[in-house]
Amino acid sequence: MIKRFLLAIMVVLAAISCGQTQSGQSSQKTTSVSDADEAKVLVYYFHGRMRCQTCVNIQEVVQTTIKENFKENPEVVFLEVDFSDRANSDLAEKYEIAWSSVVIATEDDHTNLTDQAFALVMNNPEGLKSLVVKETKKFLDK
Template identity: 45%
Template sequence: KDNPKVKYTEVNIDEATNKDLVEKYEIAFSSLLIAKGENSTDLTEQAFANAVNSPDVLTNLIKEEVNKRID
């Protein structure tokens, strides 16, 4: 469901305009981060482990992490 409090942002780490985000989150390759302010969780490992064979597991994990950050 759409929620105006949730924003999806795709970041190209090769673009100079994204340098600050790349450094802040120490991104070096494809990554999945859930963030609000200074609070962030890196779900990259879980995403790669579950995206193909267990997408429901990944979907639930993303929902759980996003819901923790919604006021």
């Protein structure tokens, strides 16, 4: 019970702080939505114009995890999506995105890892990496 309460507080605090500071630019190349047409599994990192350090860390961990574990697999693509851009509004609506989020999706199904990502990224990034790999492989096997 206490663990759930603490997790809820962490998620709320992260959500509040996400709108407080401007993030730096990611140094890694990001695939565009149009480049992902052939992929079976899409790993989305959604964000707005303003991002907190936790949000930036989530993107870095997830993006690096996909690159390290699925680099040779064209069926898996990482996509960074600014949900505040009107061009991405349909995609954000499809996955019910309201703030920084991690979604792993196929054409027919998806899972939202946002709560777990915020809970793990600062104190257990290896746990987040393991979760992303496990969930991505689950979608590849479908």
